[in-house]
Amino acid sequence: MQKENLQRLTEQLLNYAVKADDIYENVRREGKEKDFFSEVKPFADQVRTICMEWEGGMKEWMKETEFKHLFPEQIEQTAHNLSDVAVQAFFPKTSYKRFKSHVQSVVFILNNVKSEIDRILS
Numbered sequence: 001m002q003k004e005n006l007q008r009l010t011e012q013l014l015n016y017a018v019k020a021d022d023i024y025e026n027v028r029r030e031g032k033e034k035d036f037f038s039e040v041k042p043f044a045d046q047v048r049t050i051c052m053e054w055e056g057g058m059k060e061w062m063k064e065t066e067f068k069h070l071f072p073e074q075i076e077q078t079a080h081n082l083s084d085v086a087v088q089a090f091f092p093k094t095s096y097k098r099f100k101s102h103v104q105s106v107v108f109i110l111n112n113v114k115s116e117i118d119r120i121l122s
Contacts, residue, residue, distance in 0.1 A: 007117045009054040012021065014110045017082060020089040022101050027092045034090040047086035055079040056104045058113065067116050070109075078109040 023043075027034065028088040034040055058075045081102045088102075 003121055006057050010110055010113050012050055017103055017106045020085045022073040022090040024099055027090055038062050039091045042084045048083045051083050052062050070116055074109050082106045
C-alpha cells in the first residue's frame with residue numbers, strides 16, 4: 001500500500017473520530033437514539049471499512065519501517081476503538097467518560113501516526 005494512501009486514510013480516520021464525537025454530543029443533548037439501519041449502520045460500516053484498510057496497510061508498513069513511538073498493537077487497538085466509537089456515538093446512554101476516553105486515545109494515536117508518516121516521507 002502506498003504511503004501517501006496511508007496518510008490520506010489517517011486523515012480520514014481523524015475526521016471520523018471528530019464526527020463521531022460531534023454525533024455523540026448531539027445525541028446526548030437530544031437524549032434519543034438514532035435509527036440503527038438508516039444512520040448507525042451506514043456510518044459504522046463506512047468507518048469499519050476504512051479502519052480495516054488502514055490497519056492492514058499500517059501493519060505491513062511497520063514490518064519494513066521502524067516507527068519511533070508506535071507499535072502494531074496500538075494500530076490494532078486504535079482501529080478497534082474507532083470502530084466501537086462509530087457505533088456508540090449514536091446512543092445517549094453510552095458512558096460519557098468511556099466514550100471520551102476512547103475518542104481521545106484514538107485521536108492521540110492517529111496524530112502520532114500522522115507525525116511519523118510526515119517524518120518518514122520527508
